[in-house]
Every structure is written in structure tokens, then in C-alpha cells.
Amino acid sequence: MDQVKIEEHTQQMIALIRELPDFICFKDGEGRWLLTNPFSLRLFQLENVPYKGKTDSELAVYSPFFRDALIYCEERDKEVWESGKVTREEEIIPQLDNTEKIFDVIKVPLFHTNGQRNGLIVIGRDVTERKMAEKNIKHLAYHDELTGLPNRRHLYESLNEEFLERNHFALLFIDLDRFKVINDSLGHLMGDELLQKVSQRLVQNMVKGKLYRHSGDEFILLVPNAGREDAEFVARELLRHLDTPFELNSHEIYISASIGICLSNDVGRSYSAEEIIKLADLAMYQAKQEGKHTYRFYSESIESTGYTLIEMETKLHKALERNEFILHYQPQVNLETGEVCGIEALIRWNHPQMGFVSPADFIPLAEETGLIIPIGKWVLSTACRQNKELQDKGLPPIVVSVNLSAIQFYQHDLVEVVDGVLKESGLDPRYLELEITESMTMDVSRTIKILNGLKKLGVKISIDDFGTGYSSLAYLKKFPIDKLKIDQSFVAELLKDSNDATIVQTIIAMAKNMGLRVNAEGVETKEQFLLLQQHFCNEVQGYLLCKPLPLDSLLEKLPEVRLTLEKLGVLQSLNERLWVEESLRVARQNLQATIKLQQGMTFKYKQQDDKFIHTLGDGELLYRMGLSPELLIGKTVHDFLPDTAAERKIDVYQKAWNGEKVTYEGEKNGIHYLAALNPITSGGRVVEVVASCVDITERKQVEKKLKESEERLRQLIEIAPDAILVHQSGKIEYINEAGVKLFGATTKDLIIGKSFLDFIHPQQHEVIMERINHVYQDKKTLKPFNMKIIRSNNQTINVESTAALISFNSAPAIQNIFRIMIPTKTYKTMIPSLTTM
Structure with missing residues (x-):
């Protein structure tokens, strides 16, 4: 058991x-x-x-x-x-x-x-699975979810456990420039994608060290065994690799970085990880203050500046309510006329203790804190109100330009805010110009919607700092803008760098082709002024003409500014002639472009072996007719047309081959076209024929409707009870049935072709000819006039007639409408046959 x-x-x-x-x-x-x-x-x-x-x-x-x-x-x-x-x-x-x-x-x-x-x-x-889960949990705890880089927790442990034991390392604090603009304009999803691509490029191009994501658009690179020279080399390489644009959903995004560097040898061993990062952060902020796209090392002087910035932020919050902001204005001069055509409003901060604070210092701070919204509205309101006050004082109206920040531009109620300011100030919208930067146009569909809303108000739009490379030229033509302002960095090097000179010329030419005005900022020398004038730039502004001034000071300076063109430019007579020539050149260019756009198709043919062979064929019209170059080139008309139509076409081709310039109309697959055949001769004989075709389908449709309308009108006229007669140069071309009866004839043939005066009493010939001439000259319908008509049986009757100018068979003609003016009793007894003939 x-x-x-x-x-x-x-x-x-x-x-x-x-x-x-x-x-x-x-x-x-x-x-x-x-x-x-x-x-x-x-x-x-x-x-x-x-x-x-x-x-x-x-x-x-x-x-x-x-x-x-x-x-x-x-x-x-x-x-x-x-x-x-x-x-x-x-x-x-x-x-x-x-x-x-x-x-x-x-x-x-x-x-x-x-x-x-x-x-x-x-x-x-x-x-x-358990081991992988543990590994993933650890990875998530120590790595950034978006970029996959080690995160801040990993960074702090690395500093505390490894790097702080060493005496020789560099910490680079990397912050992307303008990332907030990109995030606001393209959206957070695109911003996240950009951060991913930036982190990938930084990792791929790191010379040495380990990269961490600190937060937002901030990265930290720890470089062991690195001194000042090593850190500088690493920083320069990172900046260089970021210069190449990033491709984001068909957008070409340029972005740079500001880098703050803290060397372990420059700080005491008592500093914590958080403190070392803070010191590098202060150095990074100093790099931003000095123009961005650069690097700076931490020093004690930078640390004291950092605390000043904190104090400045506190004071900035109170500046608006304490009326510490003022506006300065810089005039813009028209290079064709020399007149001041506008003024740009520029904000200044006059603090009681700090004095005038540079906009380069407080504007970025205002954007970071969100104070730019109320400050921007104050600038807009003040500029509009002061411009309206100038007009009320009797000064000639000029345009005031106001800059919009990216945050302002993308606020949901921007159009309503601008509309409210205009109504409150009473300024006509056409005297307000809003300036946006290229970087604010990256989200094309959103930008177009906002700009269209602003344009409906009647304001002008200009793109500031143009040429820095952030906007898509493919979409620029879609924006409802009025002006391009060339970035002053190009103007500054206009005479020193041929590339900058080429860029300026290209921008001016491109703007003119698009029907836009061009303004060049930062003009500081006479040579720059003359070169811009020679290139037909519309407007200039800069310290050479006048620095930004308070409104009262600017008004005193304006008479002198108006003489700038006379003092610095070419002779006024020569300038006027040059601008006339430029206007003619632009007009010719526009005409050529218009003709090119209207020319829907071009083809060529030669005669080979007694056949006409097509050697070229292309254009939008060709495809719309259901053809293509492959179906045309090397083929005869019999290859793509029915025999009857092909034979008619060959007759036309032969005339052109004989040396005639031939024009004919054709139709293919419902598309009507007008073709002009021009023979090309060499050595006294025709060697090929070039044809240009344009689409006339719409015209044909209009002609068809017009003929139908004319036919209906003829039918209406034909049965009209009033006598209606049409004559050209005195010769009768048409008469209706009522007219035949009135003139006492039996058929129209007895009247049509004869002189109108043959049926008018001789006593009225002179006055009738005067009336006819008046109609042709004044092109107006004449008031009713009593006439004596001689009928076919030599009977004279009195009629009332109106005369009007019309088009008959595509030529001017006179239309007369007659009504009998004899008493009813006499009419009944005298001409009973009028109603029975």
C-alpha cells in the first residue's frame, strides 16, 4: 500500500x-x-x-x-x-x-x-520581462521621455557622485535662441519635434562629454578633464553644427543657441551641483544679452549682473503703471521724392534710478514674463493717438509703424485689439503700419489668417528684418503684405561685402516684381544712401537721416530731414529721370510677364518628306486639351486629330510654311484656342514655324451667349409694335416688320441698303445729320424728335423718333425708334393699310 x-x-x-x-x-x-x-x-x-x-x-x-x-x-x-x-x-x-x-x-x-x-x-x-521592466523603469527615472537624453535627476547624481570628486571639468549650459517664437508660431508638437532633432544633432556632433536635457529648451553638457581651451572648442563646434537649418514638416527652421560655461577650476569645491548649474545659467544669460548665438564663461562680474536682472524684472512690472515708458520716433524718407513718408515708433524706458534702459535689455525680459502684451498695447495706443494729434494740428498725414512681438501677433484677439485702438484714437487705418518679423511667418496658414484679418481693417503690413532667412519665399507671395524692410545687418556691410550687396539688390528686385515697397534700415553713411538710391530702394531710415527722437524733438528736426535727398542724393533732375526709367522698365517687365502668362501653349513644326512634323510642344493649355509633349513631338496632325480636322489644319500649316503669318482658331476636347503661326526663315526660305496659342474658351462661351442674347433681342425687336431701324454711315442695315409697314414697303429688301435720308423730308436733312453726328460724338441717347417720313408712295407722315448709338455687326451704328404723331382720327381714316399690310 x-x-x-x-x-x-x-x-x-x-x-x-x-x-x-x-x-x-x-x-x-x-x-x-x-x-x-x-x-x-x-x-x-x-x-x-x-x-x-x-x-x-x-x-x-x-x-x-x-x-x-x-x-x-x-x-x-x-x-x-x-x-x-x-x-x-x-x-x-x-x-x-x-x-x-x-x-x-x-x-x-x-x-x-x-x-x-x-x-x-x-x-x-x-x-x-521582469528584468526588462526594471530596466525600463530605471531608464524612465533617469532619462527624458521626449529626447531620450539623461534627465536632470541623472545630471545631479552624476555631478554629486562623479564630477564633484574631480577638480577639472566644464559644465556647458545650452539654451536655444528664439525657441519660444517657434513654439508659439508652429505649435508645441512642432516644438517637441524640433527639440528631438536638436538633441540628436548635438549628440551626433559632440566632441566629448555627456549631454543631458535640463528642462524645456535647455541642455547641459558635462565635459570631463576640460579646461578653458577645451570648453571653447566644444562650444564653437556645437554652435557651428546648429547653424545648418532643420527640416520640419516642409518648414526650413534656423535656430541658434546661447551657451554659458562654468569651469570647475573657477569655483570652490564647496559649490553644490545646483549652484554650479546656476552659475553656468548666469553665463548663458549674459551670452543672450550680448546678441545670442555665442558663448560666455562664468565670472563674478556676470553673477552680479544676474542679480541686477532680477531687480530689473521687479521694476519692469511697475513701469507701465508709473508711466515710465515713452515713445521715440525715427523718420522714413522716400528716395524718389525726398518726403518723409513715415515714422517708426520705438519704445524707451526711463527709470527714475536706472535712467534709460536699453530695449535690448528689457524687451526680452518683457517677452519672458508676458508683460509684452500690455506694454505692446500701450505702444500701439500711444502711437495711434499721437499720430492722430499730429494730423489734427494740420500736419500732412504720414504712416506710423509699430512693431509686433511674436507673442502679440499670436494672441487670439489681436485683430479686435487693433480695431479697438484705431476706433479709440480716431486714426484712419491706412496711416498705421504693423511690422512683423520673418520668424513669425513660419506657420503659414495661421499667419495668413491673422494678416487677412488685419488687412480687412485697412492697416498696412510690413515684414521687418527681412533677409535673415527664416521665411519661406514660396509662401511670401501669399501673404497680404505691403512692404519689406531689409535687415540692417545687410545695409551695414553693403559696401564691404559683395554678398550683402547682392542680397540687398535681390530683395529690392524681388519686392518690385511682387508689387511691394522696400525700406532699408540702419543707413549710416552717404555711400550707403547713394547705393540704395541707385538700386531704386523706395525708403530708407537710419542715423544718417535722424536718430529716434521724442515726438516734439522730431517735429523740429523734420524740415532738415526733408532736405536729406537734396543734400546727399544725386541731382533731383537726374533722380526724377532715373525713377521714370525704372518705372518704364518695371512696366515692360510686368507686360512681358502678363504676355507669358496668357501664352498657354507653344509648338513648332518642320516639313519633312512632304509632311509637317512637330518638333516642340508644351504648356498648360496643351495638357488641358488632353495632349502632352510625347503625343505631339515627332508626330503629324493625323496622329492626334480626325482626318477632316487634320486636313484643315494642314492647309493652315502650308500657308505659314509658304511664308505667311497665319492666325486661326481651333478647338480640341472642348477647349477653344487662338493660334498665331510665325514662319522662321533662314537663307531666304522657311526652316520652321513657331506657333503661340492662348485659351479663348471663355471668350467663345461669351460670344455664344452674346449671339443667343442678340438672337433673342432680334426676335423681340422683330415683333415690337414700334418701328425700329438701324443705319451705319447713313446706310440702312436693318428694319423690323413694323418699320416696313411704317415706310409703306412690302418687303425689307425694298428698304435695306438704301440711304436713311431717302426716307426723310428734304427740309430736315441738315438737322437729322447734326443729330446723327451728336450721337456718334457724345455717345448718348437723344431725346425724342419730331420727324417727317416719306413713305414709299411719297406720302409724308409725322413721327416721333429717338436715336441711340449701338453696336451692330461689331461696328458702331444708329438705332432709331419711330412712333406716329398724327391724331388718332386722322390716322384711322388716312392710313388704314398700316395695320393690314
Whole structure:
């Protein structure tokens, strides 16, 4: 009975082992397999192998892929027996799909009472998923989710545990310039994608060190064993690699960075990780203050400046309510007339203790804190109100320009704010110009919507700092703008750098082709002024003409500014002639462009073997007619036209080949076109014919409708009860049935073709001719006039007639409408036949 129970328990244990999803194997004292389960056999691809009695190395012959894993197991078994202890360790087993499985393996050595090896129990549990989960959790805890870079937590631990033990490292604080503008204009999803691409490029081009994402658009690079020269080299390389634009959803985005550097040798060992990062942050902010796209090292002087900025932010919050802001204005001069055509409003901050604070210092601070919204509205309101006050004082109206920041531009109620300011100030919208920068136009659809809303108000729009490369020229033509303002960096190098001179000329030419005005900022020398005038730039502004001044001071300066063109430019007579010539050139260019746009198709043909073969064919019209260059070139008209139409076309082709200039109309697939064939001669004979075609489908449709309308009108006139007659140069061209009866004829043929005066009493010939001449000259309908008509039977009747100028058979003609003026009683007894003929 006990033996039976033992066997039952043994069978139960074997069944349990077979079903367990773990690696289980019982081995004898020599390492030979005695019992295992299907999971183990599948794990090593031994399902069909007679495993019992074989060692790991013997089984490896049957499973070459797992040979190394099986040999390793055998070697570890020997070490376990030698130790005589239960062991537990992780073993990695490669898989056929190039992955790995991790097993938590327990090995229990068994011995006889005499100490000889009795056997070994091996149990391995698959812990791959748990290990991967632990790895992922650790990775998430120490890495940024968006970029995959080590995060701030990882950074601080690295500083505290590793770098602070060293005396020689550099910490680079990297902050992207203008990232907020890109985020606001293109949206956060695009901003996130840009951060990913920036981090990838920084990692790929790092000379040395480890990159971390600190927060937002801030990155930190830790460079071990680096001094000042090493840090400078690394910083320059990072800035250089960021100069290449990024491609984002068809947008070409340019972005730069400002870098602050803190060297471990420049600070004491008592500084914490947070403090070192803060020092590098202060150095980075100094780089931004000095123009961005550069790097600066931390120093004690920078630290004191940093605390000044904090104080400035506090004062900036109170500046608006304390009326510490004022506007200065810089005049803009028209290079054609010399008149002041506008003034640009520029904000200034006059603080009681700090004095005048540079806009370069407080504008970025206002944008970061969001104060730019109320400050920007104050500038807009003040500029509009003061411009209206100038007009009320009797000064000639001029345009005031106001700059919009990116945050202002993308505020949801910008159009309503501008509209409210205009109504409150009473300024006519055409005397307000809003300036935006190229970087604010990257989100094309959003920009167009905002600009269209502003244009509906009647204001002008200009793009400031144009030429810095952030806008898409492909979309520029879609923006409802009025002016381009050339960035002053190009103007400054206009005479020194040929590339800048070329850029300026290109911008001016491009703007003129698009019907836009051009303003050049930052003009400081007479040479710059003359060169811009020679290139027909419309407007200039800069210190050469006048620096920005308070309104009262500017009014005193304006008479002098108006003489700038006379003093600095070419002779006024020459300037006027040059501008006239430029206007004619632009007009000719526009005419050529118009003709080119109207020319829907061009083709050529030659005569070969008594056949006309097409040698060229292209244009939008060609495709609209269902043809293509491949269907035309090398083919005759019989290859793509029905025989009847082809024969008619060949007759026309032959006339042109004979040397005639031929014009004809054609139709293909519902498209009507007008073709002009021009023979090209060489050596006294025609060598090819060039044809230009334009689409006249719309004209044909209009002509068809016009003919239908004329036909309906003719039918109406024909049955009209009043007599209606049309004559050209005195010759009668048309008369209706009522007119035939009135003139006493039996058919129209007896009247049409005769002189109108033949039916007028001779006493009225002179006055009638005067009336006819008046109609032709004044093109007005004459008031009713009493006339004497001589009927076919020489009977004279009195009629009332009106005369009007009309088009008849595409030529001017006179239309007369007649009504009998005799008394009714006399009419009934005298001409009964009028109603019966």
C-alpha cells in the first residue's frame, strides 16, 4: 500500500514538472540528464532528441545554436558540486530571433553519504520581462521621455557622485535662441519635434562629454578633464553644427543657441551641483544679452549682473503703471521724392534710478514674463493717438509703424485689439503700419489668417528684418503684405561685402516684381544712401537721416530731414529721370510677364518628306486639351486629330510654311484656342514655324451667349409694335416688320441698303445729320424728335423718333425708334393699310 502511494506521488510530481513553465532538469552524479520537461526541451531545441543518459556537451551536438549555452551549464554544474552549496544566479540564453532570455537559475547539488556526487537539480525561471521592466523603469527615472537624453535627476547624481570628486571639468549650459517664437508660431508638437532633432544633432556632433536635457529648451553638457581651451572648442563646434537649418514638416527652421560655461577650476569645491548649474545659467544669460548665438564663461562680474536682472524684472512690472515708458520716433524718407513718408515708433524706458534702459535689455525680459502684451498695447495706443494729434494740428498725414512681438501677433484677439485702438484714437487705418518679423511667418496658414484679418481693417503690413532667412519665399507671395524692410545687418556691410550687396539688390528686385515697397534700415553713411538710391530702394531710415527722437524733438528736426535727398542724393533732375526709367522698365517687365502668362501653349513644326512634323510642344493649355509633349513631338496632325480636322489644319500649316503669318482658331476636347503661326526663315526660305496659342474658351462661351442674347433681342425687336431701324454711315442695315409697314414697303429688301435720308423730308436733312453726328460724338441717347417720313408712295407722315448709338455687326451704328404723331382720327381714316399690310 505504501509502495502504491509512493508511485502515485511520483506520477503526480512528474506531471507537475511537465506542466511547469520553468526550466527543470534532474541530473545524475555524472551530469547526465535523467528527467526534464517539455519547456526545457523547447528552450534548447531538443524536442525530438533522446536526452536521457546524455550530458550537456553530448546534447550540444544535437543543438548547435545552443552549444555554448549547454557547455556553460555543464561547467557551472561542476563548480556547484565543488562548492557543495546551493547556488542561485542569473544566466542569459541567446534565442534564435537574436533576442536574449534571462533565467533565475537555482542549482541544488546532491551527495551520497560517503560524499560522492549523487545528482543535481536545476530549476530556472524566465525573468526576462521582469528584468526588462526594471530596466525600463530605471531608464524612465533617469532619462527624458521626449529626447531620450539623461534627465536632470541623472545630471545631479552624476555631478554629486562623479564630477564633484574631480577638480577639472566644464559644465556647458545650452539654451536655444528664439525657441519660444517657434513654439508659439508652429505649435508645441512642432516644438517637441524640433527639440528631438536638436538633441540628436548635438549628440551626433559632440566632441566629448555627456549631454543631458535640463528642462524645456535647455541642455547641459558635462565635459570631463576640460579646461578653458577645451570648453571653447566644444562650444564653437556645437554652435557651428546648429547653424545648418532643420527640416520640419516642409518648414526650413534656423535656430541658434546661447551657451554659458562654468569651469570647475573657477569655483570652490564647496559649490553644490545646483549652484554650479546656476552659475553656468548666469553665463548663458549674459551670452543672450550680448546678441545670442555665442558663448560666455562664468565670472563674478556676470553673477552680479544676474542679480541686477532680477531687480530689473521687479521694476519692469511697475513701469507701465508709473508711466515710465515713452515713445521715440525715427523718420522714413522716400528716395524718389525726398518726403518723409513715415515714422517708426520705438519704445524707451526711463527709470527714475536706472535712467534709460536699453530695449535690448528689457524687451526680452518683457517677452519672458508676458508683460509684452500690455506694454505692446500701450505702444500701439500711444502711437495711434499721437499720430492722430499730429494730423489734427494740420500736419500732412504720414504712416506710423509699430512693431509686433511674436507673442502679440499670436494672441487670439489681436485683430479686435487693433480695431479697438484705431476706433479709440480716431486714426484712419491706412496711416498705421504693423511690422512683423520673418520668424513669425513660419506657420503659414495661421499667419495668413491673422494678416487677412488685419488687412480687412485697412492697416498696412510690413515684414521687418527681412533677409535673415527664416521665411519661406514660396509662401511670401501669399501673404497680404505691403512692404519689406531689409535687415540692417545687410545695409551695414553693403559696401564691404559683395554678398550683402547682392542680397540687398535681390530683395529690392524681388519686392518690385511682387508689387511691394522696400525700406532699408540702419543707413549710416552717404555711400550707403547713394547705393540704395541707385538700386531704386523706395525708403530708407537710419542715423544718417535722424536718430529716434521724442515726438516734439522730431517735429523740429523734420524740415532738415526733408532736405536729406537734396543734400546727399544725386541731382533731383537726374533722380526724377532715373525713377521714370525704372518705372518704364518695371512696366515692360510686368507686360512681358502678363504676355507669358496668357501664352498657354507653344509648338513648332518642320516639313519633312512632304509632311509637317512637330518638333516642340508644351504648356498648360496643351495638357488641358488632353495632349502632352510625347503625343505631339515627332508626330503629324493625323496622329492626334480626325482626318477632316487634320486636313484643315494642314492647309493652315502650308500657308505659314509658304511664308505667311497665319492666325486661326481651333478647338480640341472642348477647349477653344487662338493660334498665331510665325514662319522662321533662314537663307531666304522657311526652316520652321513657331506657333503661340492662348485659351479663348471663355471668350467663345461669351460670344455664344452674346449671339443667343442678340438672337433673342432680334426676335423681340422683330415683333415690337414700334418701328425700329438701324443705319451705319447713313446706310440702312436693318428694319423690323413694323418699320416696313411704317415706310409703306412690302418687303425689307425694298428698304435695306438704301440711304436713311431717302426716307426723310428734304427740309430736315441738315438737322437729322447734326443729330446723327451728336450721337456718334457724345455717345448718348437723344431725346425724342419730331420727324417727317416719306413713305414709299411719297406720302409724308409725322413721327416721333429717338436715336441711340449701338453696336451692330461689331461696328458702331444708329438705332432709331419711330412712333406716329398724327391724331388718332386722322390716322384711322388716312392710313388704314398700316395695320393690314
